[in-house]
Amino acid sequence: HAALARRYAQRVARGVSAVRRRAARGSSYVRTLSVFKGLATRYGTSTASSLRGLTAEQRAALESVQRRLSPSIRRLAAKSGLPLTDANVARFLQAADWRLSFSDRSVAAAIEATAKWRAQTPAARSPSAAAPHRVIDAVRRSFELTPCATVSSGDRVIAFRCRDAPRKAPARDWCDQIVRAVELAVRETTTVAVVVDCRGCSLKGLLDAANSAAPAFPALRTHYPGRLSSVYVLGSGGPVQGTWWFMRKFLDPRTKGKIHFVSDFRKLAAYVRDPRRGFGREDDDKLVVGLPGGSSSSSRDRGLLVAGAT
Numbered sequence: 001h002a003a004l005a006r007r008y009a010q011r012v013a014r015g016v017s018a019v020r021r022r023a024a025r026g027s028s029y030v031r032t033l034s035v036f037k038g039l040a041t042r043y044g045t046s047t048a049s050s051l052r053g054l055t056a057e058q059r060a061a062l063e064s065v066q067r068r069l070s071p072s073i074r075r076l077a078a079k080s081g082l083p084l085t086d087a088n089v090a091r092f093l094q095a096a097d098w099r100l101s102f103s104d105r106s107v108a109a110a111i112e113a114t115a116k117w118r119a120q121t122p123a124a125r126s127p128s129a130a131a132p133h134r135v136i137d138a139v140r141r142s143f144e145l146t147p148c149a150t151v152s153s154g155d156r157v158i159a160f161r162c163r164d165a166p167r168k169a170p171a172r173d174w175c176d177q178i179v180r181a182v183e184l185a186v187r188e189t190t191t192v193a194v195v196v197d198c199r200g201c202s203l204k205g206l207l208d209a210a211n212s213a214a215p216a217f218p219a220l221r222t223h224y225p226g227r228l229s230s231v232y233v234l235g236s237g238g239p240v241q242g243t244w245w246f247m248r249k250f251l252d253p254r255t256k257g258k259i260h261f262v263s264d265f266r267k268l269a270a271y272v273r274d275p276r277r278g279f280g281r282e283d284d285d286k287l288v289v290g291l292p293g294g295s296s297s298s299s300r301d302r303g304l305l306v307a308g309a310t
Helices: 002-025 027-040 048-053 056-068 071-079 086-095 107-119 137-142 171-186 203-223 238-250 282-286 299-306
Strands: 143-149 156-161 192-197 228-234 259-262
Touching: 048 086, 056 086, 056 107, 071 107, 086 107, 107 203, 137 143, 137 156, 137 171, 143 171, 156 171, 171 192, 171 203, 203 238, 238 259
Parallel strands: 156 192, 192 228, 228 259
Antiparallel strands: 143 156
């Protein structure tokens, strides 16, 4: 038994060492993928459109939160474009797994904070108004609402074009543009989908684009629960997909089910109607993700990077 225990301990130690080596080699991929994961975490898949299917416990939680919301908060929320209907309150509850509190505050307090945030955020109150002059054009191009919709549910599609993302844009510009795009989408459909277009962007550029937009994501996770249906990562390349294959083992099924890797433009058409309207031509598939440091890959490497599971 002692010999078996020693062999088992050695095997575990070798496994831990291998994981550490892989993590060191793929640290940049992990940081990039954490942004994709952050898009999906705490959004939830909305059940607000089917309130008739709520259980007795869920209905009781919904009524409890509604009772805790004061008339002044209801007026503020309605004025800022978020009427506190059962559907809107249910989105916050589902993000909290139908508990009355998140880890840091109650659901009622989170709704109150969102109402106050919307009242102070012009992009949330009036998304169709012209963007402020200070928001640079590159930010507008890199994250915008497209004319496309998803095949399965008809959700509006937002494009995050990593190749066009400016590397040193102010965080406030990103927040304004991302909130504006999401607001325009959810005023037409209950949930939205995001296509992260990685084509033509090196791995370093992909990481830079993700880090540039990252400051806006906490506001989305906090104030838009239940709004994101799925994230499609287009043309990210083999290394990023390989790292995702490792990371997904540690995620909950709901988050894993929302993130999809699409290797090329033709396969995107299985998820998005008429993708040419929002994502250019199939020829853009030749613009694959480069190798670390921005260097181009050989023709053989290009084939390996483009090929991937959806």
